[in-house]
Every structure is written in C-alpha cells, then in structure tokens.
Amino acid sequence: MTQVLCTLCDIYVLAIFGRIIFSWIPIAHDSPVAIVRTFLVRITEPLMGPLRRALPPLRVGGFGLDLSPILVLVLVQWILGGLILNCG
16 A cells, blocks of 8 residues: 555656646647646646645746745655655
8 A cells, every 4th residue: 555655646746747847838729738738737736726825936037936846746755755654
C-alpha cells in the first residue's frame, strides 16, 4: 500500500511539472496537446487553486509569479514523502 501511495505521489508531482511547462507554451484550443493540458489542470487544480486564492501572485518585474505549484510540490514531498511514508 505504501508503494502505491508513493507512486501516486510521484505521478502527481510529474503532473504539476507538466502543467508548469504547458503554462509557458501557447497551445491552440483545438490542438491534441490541449487535451493533455486540460487533464493536467483538472487533476492539479484541487490543490493549487485554494493556494493560489490564498496567496496572490508575486509581482516580479512586469508579470506575476504564481507560487502555488512550488508550494504544492513542497507540501506533497514534505507530507507524503517525509512524514507519512518512507518512499526512500
């Protein structure tokens, strides 16, 4: 059971990285890649959305830096990897 949770945690971390990368690339709505991006948004938004609403983007130069992916990555690694599970 522990190994399954560790694997799911790793997959979720990859989904967050995928979402970050897709956020940098303009993708047409009718593109097949848009389906992948939509899927990544749907599975990562339940954790990132509340954090984004609680912590507004950090203003850096002329744009806002969304810190929610970083916080979710830290939380997932800390809580699941460090406290509950020994994913070694």
